[in-house]
Amino acid sequence: MSADPFRLGWFANLTAPEWKSPYPGNDPKTWFDGSFHIDMVRNLERAGFDFIMLEDSLMVSDIYQGTSEIELKHARYAPKMDPVATAAMLAKATQHIGIIATASTTFYHPYQLARQFATINNLSGGRVGWNVVTSSEDLAAKNYGMDKLPEHDLRYDMAEEFMLAAKALWGSWEEGAILADAESGYYTDFTKVNPVNYEGTYYKTRGPLNLPAGPNGGPVICQAGGSPRGRDFAAQYADVILTIPNEAAGAKAYRADIRRRAESFGRNPDDIKVFSVVYPIVGETMADAQAKNEAWYARKQQNFEVQMAHFGALTEIDFSQFDPDQPIPDDLSTNGHQSQFEIWRKQLGGKTIREGFSGMRVQTTEMVGTPDAIASQMDEFMQEVGGDGFLIYGQPISRQYISEMTDGVAPALQRRGLMRNDYSHKTLLENLHSF
Ligand SMILES: Cc1cc2nc3c(=O)[nH]c(=O)nc-3n(C[C@H](O)[C@H](O)[C@H](O)COP(=O)(O)O)c2cc1C
Structure with missing residues (x-):
């Protein structure tokens, strides 16, 4: 027995591709012209991915040791291009795949966001999505003239109003x-364009928008809420939900919880697709894949440094202030990525900070093997979870890794009837609802 067909989505940073590996063509400097990401999205489309998701953050972090040295040295968070602007380019370079761009409710105004996404929704023929985030970093807030971010639940209150507006x-x-209509002389029927007069506690907008929203009445909505507030928000508004699962059992529980919440908001839970973050390690043989996996863990010192800085930027905790050979203090908390922080704290158990960061990966489920073995592991995982899809996260990204997924794992899934071969519909939403 195998799982019902499921979907693949792709997590992308608009940052430098893998620039240290000797593998040719990763374009360590020239990616700024967009060609690396255009090649990437075309490959994903050829392989039948449902969408690419362009993540975002809005700062150069100097949380770790009070300097941006480690962050900029390893090119983890910056330089990073703007996902909304890039989405327009990627949309015109493709014909079928969905392009989901991250934009923060904390820093946009609803009118500007609605206009930009309406524009790209039209340009792409209905293939754009908005990954709704509220942001997690005070440093980003400072870039927008605020002293710090609004508190976690208030950010969701604001996001809710933002969404309604x-x-x-x-x-x-x-x-x-x-x-x-040249005959009547009317380009637009003005009786069908109406002000909205939205007035909430945080946002006010008169409207109407100065262009139509395009196919399906606007972009696909994507969200990644992990906290109870975040889950309610996602269950109410999202078409696509992203989660970093705690093994298959955690993904199953998360999906069941989202579906239950969606029903309580009067939605059909089948209209929501939950994507679990995984980072498969692919080799030509099992031994080759195992060796790659071990090589990754062996780069302990670099991992330690990068992960301390990276996770510190997300949580705004300077981990360099603690003794790395002691466990993390119990009373540590964050106003940033709360659910990720809690998963990590649990994974850490009694380990020291050094051990925890050296072996840290964003996902909890290891998938290691040949393309066929990975297809089996995904099948097994999905049988337990019950459906929807995976979000492939391979950072930093290389042409080699893209090819391993698009020319290795995706065809292996297709041979088993577990993944789409082509796109049955024109728009992202229709393709998401097609099975
Ligand atoms: C796969 C994934 C991708 C995310 N991408 C972004 C992003 O691009 N920008 C951002 O500010 N937050 C991003 N987040 C964070 C979420 O939007 C959210 O803030 C986080 O999961 C914490 O939510 P919670 O406070 O409801 O637990 C992402 C989370 C996940 C799981």
Whole structure:
């Protein structure tokens, strides 16, 4: 017995591709012209991925040791290009795949966001998605003239209003408003374009938007809430939900919880697809894959340094202040990525900070092997979870890794009937609802 067909999505940073490996063509400097990411998204489309998700953050962190040295040395968070602007380019370089761009409700205004996503939704023929985040870093807030981020739950209150305002703006052009009728002389039927007069506690916008929202009435909504507040928000508004699962059992529980919450909001849970983050390590033979996996863990000192800085940037905790050979203090907390922090704390158990960071990976489920073996592992995982998909996270990204996934794992899944071969519909939402 095998799982029902499921989906693959791709997690992407708009940062430098792998630049140390001798593998040719990773374009350590020239990726700034977009060509690396265009090649990447075209490969993903050829392989049948549902979407690429462009993550974002809005700062150069100097949390770790009070300097941005480690962050910039390893090119982890910066330089990083803007996902909304890049999404427009990637949309025009492809025809079928979904392009999901991250944008923060804390730093956009609903009108600007609604306008940009309506534009790309039109440009892409309905293939754009918005990954709704509230941001996690005070440093980002400082870049936007604030002293610090609003507190965690308040950010979600604001995001909720933001979403209502944006949706109202996308709804401000009725179906059929564009006439382009030379005979009557009307390009647009003005009776079908209406102000929204949205007024909440945090946002106010008159509307209407100055363009129609495009296919399906606006972008696909993507979210990654882990806290109870975040899960409610996602269950209420999202079409795509991203999660870093705690093994298959955690993914199963998370998906069941989201589906239950969605039903309580009057939604059909089958309209929501939950994607679990995994980072498969692929080799030509099992031994080759195991060796790659071990080589990764063997780079302990570099991992330690990078992960301390990277996770410190996300949580805004300077881990360099603690003795690395002691466990993390019990009373440590964050206003940033709370659920990720808690998963990590649990994984750490009684380990020291050094041990915890040296072996730290974003995902908890190891998938290691030949393309066929990875396909089996995914099948098994999905049988337990019950459905939807995986978000492939391979950072920093290389042409070699892209090819291992698009020319190795995806075809292996397709041979087993576990993944789409092509796109049955034109828009991202329709393709998401197709099975
Ligand atoms: C796969 C994944 C991708 C995410 N991408 C981003 C991102 O690009 N930018 C961002 O600020 N937060 C991102 N987040 C963080 C979430 O938006 C959210 O803030 C985080 O999961 C904490 O949510 P919680 O406070 O509800 O637990 C991501 C989370 C996950 C699991």
